Every structure is written in structure tokens, then in C-alpha cells.
Amino acid sequence: MIAALKNRLARMDRIAILAVPALVYMIAIFAIPVAGLLLRSFSGPDGFTLAGYVSFLGDAFNWRVIGNTLRVAAITTLICLAIGYPTAVALSRARGFVQVALLVAIILPLSVGVVVKAFAWQIVLRRDGIVANILVGLGVWDTPQLLLFTETGLVVGAANLFLPFMILPIYSVLKLVDPNIQDAAATLGASPVYRFFKVALPLAMPGIVSGSSIVFSLAVSMYVIPSLLIGDRFQTLATLVGRSFLLMRNEQLGAVTASVLLALALAIVAFSSWAVRRKGDSR
Amino acid sequence: MREGEAFLDIRGAEKSFAGNRVLGGVDFGVNRGEFVSLLGPSGCGKTTLLRIVAGLLDADRGSVRLAGSEIGNLPTHKRGVGVVFQNYALFPHLSVADNVAFGLRAQRRPQADIAPTVAKFLDLVHLTEMAARPVRGLSGGQQQRVAVARALAVAPKLLLLDEPFSALDRKLRETMQIELKRLLRDVGITTVLVTHDQEEALVMSDRVAVMSRGAIEQFDRPDAIYLRPKTPFALGFVGHSTRIVGKAGASSDGTLAIETPVGRFFAAASFMGGAPVLLAIRPERIRINAADADANSLDAKLTELVFQGSKVHLHFTAGDAQTLLVEAAQIPPNLAVGDTARLSWSYSDTLIFPHDGTLQ
Amino acid sequence: MTIRHLPKLSRRSVLAGAAALSAGSLASPSVIRAQTRELVVGAASSQRSWSEEIMIPAFEKKYNVKVVFEGTRSLVNLEKMQKNKDKQYLSVVQMDDPVMILAVREGLLEPITAAKVPNSASLKPGVTHMDGMWVNYLQPWVGIAYNTTRMAAPTSWAEIYDPKYKGRVILPSLQNTEGVMNLFLASFLKTGKPMAEAQKDMDAAFAKLKEMKANILMAYTQEGQAYNLLEQGEAFMVAGAISTLALARKAKGAPIELAAPKEGTFSMPSGIALVKGAPLPELGAAYVDMLLSPEIQAKVTEATFALPTNRTVPAPAGLSSLTVHPVDWANVSENRAAWVARWDRELSL
Numbered sequence: 001m002i003a004a005l006k007n008r009l010a011r012m013d014r015i016a017i018l019a020v021p022a023l024v025y026m027i028a029i030f031a032i033p034v035a036g037l038l039l040r041s042f043s044g045p046d047g048f049t050l051a052g053y054v055s056f057l058g059d060a061f062n063w064r065v066i067g068n069t070l071r072v073a074a075i076t077t078l079i080c081l082a083i084g085y086p087t088a089v090a091l092s093r094a095r096g097f098v099q100v101a102l103l104v105a106i107i108l109p110l111s112v113g114v115v116v117k118a119f120a121w122q123i124v125l126r127r128d129g130i131v132a133n134i135l136v137g138l139g140v141w142d143t144p145q146l147l148l149f150t151e152t153g154l155v156v157g158a159a160n161l162f163l164p165f166m167i168l169p170i171y172s173v174l175k176l177v178d179p180n181i182q183d184a185a186a187t188l189g190a191s192p193v194y195r196f197f198k199v200a201l202p203l204a205m206p207g208i209v210s211g212s213s214i215v216f217s218l219a220v221s222m223y224v225i226p227s228l229l230i231g232d233r234f235q236t237l238a239t240l241v242g243r244s245f246l247l248m249r250n251e252q253l254g255a256v257t258a259s260v261l262l263a264l265a266l267a268i269v270a271f272s273s274w275a276v277r278r279k280g281d282s283r
Numbered sequence: 284m285r286e287g288e289a290f291l292d293i294r295g296a297e298k299s300f301a302g303n304r305v306l307g308g309v310d311f312g313v314n315r316g317e318f319v320s321l322l323g324p325s326g327c328g329k330t331t332l333l334r335i336v337a338g339l340l341d342a343d344r345g346s347v348r349l350a351g352s353e354i355g356n357l358p359t360h361k362r363g364v365g366v367v368f369q370n371y372a373l374f375p376h377l378s379v380a381d382n383v384a385f386g387l388r389a390q391r392r393p394q395a396d397i398a399p400t401v402a403k404f405l406d407l408v409h410l411t412e413m414a415a416r417p418v419r420g421l422s423g424g425q426q427q428r429v430a431v432a433r434a435l436a437v438a439p440k441l442l443l444l445d446e447p448f449s450a451l452d453r454k455l456r457e458t459m460q461i462e463l464k465r466l467l468r469d470v471g472i473t474t475v476l477v478t479h480d481q482e483e484a485l486v487m488s489d490r491v492a493v494m495s496r497g498a499i500e501q502f503d504r505p506d507a508i509y510l511r512p513k514t515p516f517a518l519g520f521v522g523h524s525t526r527i528v529g530k531a532g533a534s535s536d537g538t539l540a541i542e543t544p545v546g547r548f549f550a551a552a553s554f555m556g557g558a559p560v561l562l563a564i565r566p567e568r569i570r571i572n573a574a575d576a577d578a579n580s581l582d583a584k585l586t587e588l589v590f591q592g593s594k595v596h597l598h599f600t601a602g603d604a605q606t607l608l609v610e611a612a613q614i615p616p617n618l619a620v621g622d623t624a625r626l627s628w629s630y631s632d633t634l635i636f637p638h639d640g641t642l643q
Numbered sequence: 644m645t646i647r648h649l650p651k652l653s654r655r656s657v658l659a660g661a662a663a664l665s666a667g668s669l670a671s672p673s674v675i676r677a678q679t680r681e682l683v684v685g686a687a688s689s690q691r692s693w694s695e696e697i698m699i700p701a702f703e704k705k706y707n708v709k710v711v712f713e714g715t716r717s718l719v720n721l722e723k724m725q726k727n728k729d730k731q732y733l734s735v736v737q738m739d740d741p742v743m744i745l746a747v748r749e750g751l752l753e754p755i756t757a758a759k760v761p762n763s764a765s766l767k768p769g770v771t772h773m774d775g776m777w778v779n780y781l782q783p784w785v786g787i788a789y790n791t792t793r794m795a796a797p798t799s800w801a802e803i804y805d806p807k808y809k810g811r812v813i814l815p816s817l818q819n820t821e822g823v824m825n826l827f828l829a830s831f832l833k834t835g836k837p838m839a840e841a842q843k844d845m846d847a848a849f850a851k852l853k854e855m856k857a858n859i860l861m862a863y864t865q866e867g868q869a870y871n872l873l874e875q876g877e878a879f880m881v882a883g884a885i886s887t888l889a890l891a892r893k894a895k896g897a898p899i900e901l902a903a904p905k906e907g908t909f910s911m912p913s914g915i916a917l918v919k920g921a922p923l924p925e926l927g928a929a930y931v932d933m934l935l936s937p938e939i940q941a942k943v944t945e946a947t948f949a950l951p952t953n954r955t956v957p958a959p960a961g962l963s964s965l966t967v968h969p970v971d972w973a974n975v976s977e978n979r980a981a982w983v984a985r986w987d988r989e990l991s992l
Contacts, residue, residue: 178372183366183372184368184374184433185389187366188360188389188390188434189363190385190386190390192360195360198385198389202376203376
């Protein structure tokens with residue numbers, strides 16, 4: 001038995017070697033800098049200190065910024081989910097040319113830079129832009145309202161940018177799901193609504209969890225997009241971090257803010273994945 | 284139920300895909316408690332017909348009635364038609380018991396009934412110990428039993444089986460066929476099996492519908508299909524046969540003479556003289572070197588001998604190119620490859636079909 | 644900065660003679676290069692085009708010297724001077740005024756005197772700072788850029804507060820240097836105090852700015868975006884537009900114009916200074932002198948749409964009466980972070 005265990009470990013070691021380049025790379029460019037950042041956030045003139053955190057969290061304005069950051073990220077994620085899930089379903093059911101065309105339509109925009117897209121949104125969301133014209137034309141608005149440089153505009157633009165990161169993970173899960181499963185549920189007397197909640201959604205859940213985690217992580221830490229789509233009148237944790245380092249040259253404030261952002265993002269992503277998985281197990 | 288209406292009663296079902304006609308006005312009826320097979324090669328329309336019955340496809344035209352009422356316009360989940368899919372389509376995120384309970388919960392059956400019903404059907408398919416297992420790790424046979432239990436648990440009016448044995452290996456397939464047939468008979472459910480495997484259809488069914496090119500060629504008891512195929516297709520698709528092309532000659536008293544390149548044969552049939560006909564004989568009906576009176580016979584050379592365990596297949600050639608297949612219980616003594624033998628078969632075993640010039 | 648190690652090493656090796664051998668082949672091209680004299684100017688990359696087209700050719704021709712233009716950023720130049728304090732290789736630096744203050748505090752600069760730089764005597768008042776530690780060689784002025792198809796020329800800074808421009812005014816972020824000037828102008832409009840005093844009254848400034856909250860379309864950090872919005876007509880005004888940018892866009896055909904409001908304006912920092920302990924000090928002084936000379940000032944201001952700082956050079960048409968108020972950059976450096984924090988709290992969405 002011990003020999004067998006040894007054997008197994010030896011085999012695992014050999015496979016683990018494959019992960020070494022990625023590990024070394026991630027340690028060098030990610031783990032070490034993040035560790036340095038965390039360290040910096042705790043270091044004051046007299047060594048270890050919590051002063052940075054105490055003053056950061058003691059400022060009501062920073063709580064508002066945390067609120068802004070989480071709200072925008074959460075709404076962006078929900079919009080991506082609401083649009084991305086049906087799209088992923090359509091993509092997984094499409095065949096041949098249609099599927100290729102849809103995939104290209106989803107992936108190709110990723111090659112267009114954020115700045116270009118932000119400028120495009122600027123044109124679309126203008127008061128004489130297409131969205132305002134449509135809403136006025138439909139009678140939703142009496143006169144064109146400002147969408148640009150509002151939280152709505154930011155969320156709409158961010159959702160557009162991050163949508164592929166929601167669609168693709170869900171699609172990759174759905175395309176592995178046997179299409180007969182939905183039919184099977186129907187033949188067992190399950191209504192379309194019941195099928196959606198008890199079959200389609202649970203089966204898509206791994207994709208939904210990873211898509212939402214990716215989009216949330218991107219949205220919670222976006223920096224260029226807010227600066228272009230809402231400007232300097234709306235702060236998020238990421239823009240505070242950038243400003244602390246680049247403008248104020250206050251490294252500790254920047255490190256504290258970045259650490260708070262990191263902790264929040266990790267906590268929320270980890271918690272929601274755990275909650276979904278737990279719900280899945282209890283069924 | 285209307286006068287003369289079957290329990291499952293399909294009239295004039297038509298279906299085309301992109302201008303390609305898959306079902307051409309099919310009439311099909313199944314009696315209550317009957318086990319019927321739809322047998323045919325892939326592309327013959329049998330699966331399309333099954334999906335139309337289940338409501339997974341809409342027919343272009345025609346009616347589908349079940350237990351006396353039209354179901355053709357009902358959505359799948361309101362039809363009461365259970366299906367066991369070819370790949371079983373189990374819910375991978377649920378346990379064995381939850382798969383079986385799925386339909387009961389979906390139909391909001393009383394909570395108190397669900398557990399006993401699930402237990403009953405798990406017991407029926409011998410999976411009680413597996414109840415809590417996830418379905419992912421089950422063997423093919425176990426998965427099939429879960430699929431059957433899941434479909435039966437909601438007590439459907441009709442059960443459709445879509446090639447349910449094709450994913451199983453041969454040995455297991457035979458065991459499962461017998462086991463499933465017994466189970467379904469005990470439950471007393473009306474069943475339609477879709478298959479391309481003639482043996483499966485013959486073994487399991489009360490009646491078999493042989494399908495070809497979107498139409499039912501013959502719908503009959505298994506022995507009738509085998510012994511009295513109505514069309515060359517049914518003849519060819521079910522079992523082996525020797526076929527000889529010829530012309531109808533003189534006939535009298537219900538006996539027809541058929542002129543062929545390898546001789547004149549007689550059969551119990553009547554045809555217009557001169558019409559092209561196809562003469563066929565089942566291999567086990569041909570006797571070798573038997574002293575038969577009142578039988579068709581010809582001399583042929585043994586070209587090949589294929590031993591198949593419980594039986595032997597002997598390939599003969601007569602004339603220039605006429606091949607004949609004979610099935611015997613054992614290798615006949617004193618007969619070797621290259622020898623010539625006298626083959627004979629009775630008039631009544633001589634099957635005659637009109638011949639359109641092609642051989643299928 | 645590490646990038647300078649190679650030339651620095653080679654220069655030392657020239658002086659140290661035999662030590663050059665240790666530097667090997669790397670040193671030899673520099674030896675040849677060092678035979679023609681080389682003046683290094685540390686500046687900002689945005690100043691490269693006019694420097695290389697107007698200033699440097701004229702200087703090289705007159706003094707038979709090679710000018711090396713290092714175009715980076717103000718803070719990078721400061722860092723280069725700090726790192727090479729014992730052995731400076733930069734002779735002249737062009738940096739933003741707030742960074743100049745830091746350089747003065749660290750004792751990195753050599754005063755500009757009329758003896759060394761004769762043209763400094765002809766400078767306008769207010770452009771010589773801290774007893775000649777640095778001077779402004781140009782005044783890129785800040786005005787109100789407006790879309791000519793949407794409105795008539797604004798005449799006063801008060802115009803951006805008019806409620807009829809709801810959601811039509813773009814301000815620079817306080818992170819941008821030109822952003823702080825809106826605070827001074829707001830304070831001035833609110834209190835009527837002299838501009839020098841108004842710069843200290845931030846309570847008044849923020850109170851006034853809050854009055855135009857509804858007018859603010861956005862606060863930009865990227866000026867390209869601001870001008871796009873202005874040219875598309877989504878914004879009517881960019882208040883706090885720098886002449887060098889706005890007039891360059893206009894010159895390219897954009898439907899915009901830059902108004903010089905009657906209250907006067909401020910100029911963007913554009914300082915030049917001599918490095919203390921620099922190589923070729925006389926040539927450095929000559930470089931500054933030439934940049935301040937009427938001939939070069941005339942050409943450079945034409946190219947950059949800035950105001951000249953040499954009072955003998957006439958201002959561009961229509962701008963002769965424009966008052967350019969001095970900015971108290973020390974005050975800005977000291978309080979910028981607090982102002983930014985206050986902006987976040989009082990003027991955010």
C-alpha cells in the first residue's frame with residue numbers, strides 16, 4: 001500500500017513539472033509584487049503599522065468609493081449575465097456558418113482596444129447619439145438625457161466590453177451538455193420554466209460561476225474604462241489606487257487601497273462560488 | 284375512443300426537412316399494452332416518427348391521437364409520453380434517485396408519494412443500492428436502467444424507446460433486452476421501440492413495423508414479417524435470403540411457373556404472364572440432396588462454407604452467377620467445397636415479389 | 644536613471660584617460676563623439692518638436708555644438724539630477740514650475756542672472772521665479788475653448804456657470820495641472836479678491852464650483868477625449884483649455900476657438916533652469932539666452948500658440964491686453980492632494 005502511494009506521488013510529481021513554468025512566471029510577475037504591495041500597505045515609518053488601514057477605513061468617503069466600486073461591478077456582472085446567458089445558449093445551439101459567425105462576432109471585438117471602444121460608446125451615448133434618438137423616438141424620453149458620464153453609461157459600456165468573458169465560459173460548458181437532456185426533462189412532464197430552473201440553469205452553473213467571477217473581477221478593478229466613460233467625478237478603488245501612485249505619490253495609501261480592493265474582490269468571488277457550489281451539493 | 288381507433292393512432296403523418304421528405308403520410312396504430320417496434324435503416328423516418336409522437340417535433344400534416352384524444356398540438360410535457368433516449372440523457376447533476384424523482388417533482392405529485400414511488404421503481408430495475416450515487420459513474424447498463432425507471436416512474440400512457448441498446452455491448456444487450464421486455468410486460472405499458480437491429484425487433488416485439496424511405500412497408504407479427512415479407516425491402520432487411528430474378532410464366536390453380544436463367548420454379552402465387560418477378564427463399568428452407576417430390580430444385584456448386592457455431596452457412600453458385608445461401612444445423616457429411624449438390628425447397632417456401640429491375 | 648549610465652561612464656572615461664580602456668569598445672564611439680562638444684538638455688517629450696525644428700538647429704549652428712535633447716517628463720529630469728548630483732551631465736532642464744520648486748529645495752539649480760543670460764533682463768514681470776532660479780520661456784495660456792457652431796464667444800469665466808449650459812461644460816481633472824486654475828478662478832469670481840489672494844481661499848472656490856455642478860459634463864484626465872466631445876458638439880466649452888492644444892486643433896480645422904476671458908488667465912508651467920555643477924556652463928547659459936531671445940521667442944510662440952515671455956516680442960493678435968496672473972506653485976504643490984480629496988467629496992457625481 002505504501003509502495004502504491006509512493007508510486008502515485010511519483011507520477012503526480014512528474015505531471016506537476018508541467019506546471020512549473022507557469023508557477024515560476026506567476027510567482028515572478030504576480031505573487032512577489034502582490035506580496036510587496038501587501039507588505040508596503042502595512043509598513044510605516046516605524047515598521048509594522050495598521051495606520052494606513054485605520055485612516056483609510058475611517059474615512060466615510062472611502063466607503064462611498066467601495067460602494068461605487070462594488071455596485072458598478074455587480075450591476076455590470078448582472079447585465080453581462082442577463083445578455084450573455086441567452087447568447088451562450090444560442091451559440092451552443094447554432095450550427096455551421098451561423099455558429100462560426102457568432103463566435104467571430106463575440107471574439108473579434110476583443111481585439112479592439114478599450115480606448116477605441118470607449119470613444120465609440122461616447123458617440124453612441126451622446127445626447128444626439130443613437131441611443132438617445134431611439135429612446136426619444138420610442139417616447140421613453142421627452143428630450144434627450146445625458147447618458148454619457150453617468151453611472152448608467154459606465155455600466156453599459158463596461159458590460160459591452162466584458163460581455164465575451166461571460167459568454168465564452170458559459171458557452172464552453174453548454175456545448176458539452178447533451179441536448180437530449182432538455183427533451184428528456186420535457187417528456188417527464190417538466191414545464192419550460194421548471195426545465196430552465198431545474199435543468200438548464202444547474203447545468204450551466206459552472207460556466208455562469210466562472211463567467212461571473214471573471215467579469216466581476218474585471219469590473220471591480222477596471223481603471224481605463226471609468227476614466228474614459230465617466231471621468232474624474234466618479235471614483236472607484238482602482239482609480240484611487242492609480243491616483244495615489246501616479247499623482248499623489250503616496251505609496252502607502254495606494255498599497256492600502258489596492259489591498260482593500262484585492263481582498264474585497266477575492267472575498268466576493270470566493271464566497272459566491274462557494275455558495276453556488278454548496279447549493280448544488282445540497283440538491 | 285372512436286370506432287376502430289387504436290390506443291396510439293397516427294394518421295397521415297408527414298414531415299419534411301428543408302424540402303426533403305422524411306415521412307410521407309404514415310398511418311400507424313398501436314394497441315393498449317402492446318410492444319411494437321419501428322424497424323428500419325437510419326434515415327428511414329423511424330426516429331422522426333418517434334419524435335413526432337413525443338412532441339419533440341411537429342408533423343407538417345396528420346394527426347396523432349393517444350388514448351382517444353388528439354395530442355398532436357400539445358407540448359411535450361403535457362403529452363404523457365415517456366422516452367428512453369439512445370444515450371439515456373440522464374441529468375448529470377442529479378443522483379440516481381433524484382433522476383427517477385425528477386418527473387414526479389416536475390409534475391408536482393404529492394410529496395408523500397414521491398419517495399415510495401422512487402423506491403418502487405429503483406427496486407424494479409435493481410438499483411436500490413445505487414440510489415444516492417451520482418449518475419456520472421454508472422455503467423452503461425445501469426444508466427439504461429435509471430433511464431427506464433425515470434421514464435416509468437411518472438406512469439406515462441405510452442413509452443418510447445429510442446435505440447436503447449445501441450450503446451451496450453452485445454452480451455449485455457441480449458440480457459437487457461429480455462429483462463426489459465419482462466419488466467415492461469409486468470408494468471403493462473404500451474411501448475414503441477425504435478431500432479435498426481432486426482433481431483432486437485423480432486425478439487422483443489408483439490408486432491414490427493418495417494420502415495423504408497418515410498413509409499411503413501409492412502406491419503405484422505415478427506414471424507409473419509420473417510416468413511411472409513410483403514415487399515423485397517422487408518425481405519432484405521429482416522433475415523437472409525437467396526434471390527433469383529425471373530419472369531412469370533403460365534399459372535393455374537394458384538400455382539405460378541417462374542422462368543429463370545437457372546431453371547423453372549413454381550410458387551403458390553398468381554402473376555400476369557411475362558411480368559418480371561423476384562423469387563426468394565430463406566436459407567434454412569433450402570435442403571441439400573434431399574429426396575423431395577413436389578419441390579423446386581437445382582444443382583449448384585458449393586463455393587464457401589461458413590461455420591457459425593450453432594449453425595452453418597453454405598454458399599452455392601448455380602449457372603453463371605446465381606448465388607444461393609443455405610443454412611444448415613451442421614456441416615453436411617460428404618460435401619466439400621467444389622462439390623456439386625442438389626438444392627431443393629418446397630413451393631410454399633418460394634416467395635414471389637413483383638420486380639422493378641433492381642435488387643436491394 | 645539607469646539609462647544614463649553609459650554616456651556618464653564614457654564621459655568619465657574621457658576625463659580619466661587610461662580608465663577608458665576598462666570600458667572597452669563601448670567607450671570608443673563616445674570618445675569620438677565627445678570631441679565635438681555636447682550639450683545635454685533635459686526636457687519633456689511634448690517639447691521635442693519645436694525644440695528640434697526651431698531652437699536646436701539655430702543653437703547648434705551658432706555655437707558649433709551638438710545638443711542632445713532628452714525628452715521625458717519633469718519628474719524624471721528631477722530624478723536624473725538627484726542621482727547625478729556629484730557629476731551632473733544635464734546642463735539645462737526644462738521642467739514644470741512645481742517640480743522646479745523641488746529642484747530649488749534640493750539645491751540642484753544655478754540662478755539665471757542678467758550677466759550670464761542677457762535676455763533675462765527683458766522678461767515680463769512674473770515669469771522670473773525665486774530670484775532667478777528658473778524662468779518661464781513661454782506662457783501656454785489657459786482659456787475657454789468653445790464650439791463655434793454651438794455658441795458665441797464667451798467673454799468671462801463666469802459664463803461656464805450659466806445654467807443654460809447644463810451638462811455642456813468640460814473641466815480638467817484636478818489631477819491635470821490646468822485643473823487647479825479653475826479653483827483660483829472660482830475663488831476669484833466668488834470673492835472678488837485679487838488673484839493672488841483668491842488662490843488661497845479654497846472654501847470660496849469650492850462653494851463657487853458647486854454652483855456649476857449641473858453644468859459639468861465630465862472632468863477629463865485625457866485631453867484628447869475632451870476635445871473630441873467639444874468638436875462633436877456634445878460639449879460646448881472646455882474651461883481650462885491650454886492654448887497649445889486648443890489652437891493646434893483649431894489650426895487643423897476643428898470648429899473650435901479659444902476665448903481669452905476678460906478676468907485674465909493663467910499660464911501653464913514651462914520653466915527653464917541651469918543645472919548647478921553642470922558641464923559646459925557657458926553654453927548652457929547661452930542656450931537659455933537664445934530661447935529667451937526675441938527672434939526665437941517669436942518663432943516658438945507662433946509654433947506653439949503660447950504667449951512670449953520676452954516683453955519686447957509682441958503678443959499674438961488680440962491677446963496684447965490679456966493679463967496672465969502668476970500661479971503660486973508652492974501653494975499648489977503643498978495643497979494639491981487636499982484639493983483633490985475635496986473635489987472627490989464635493990463635486991463627484
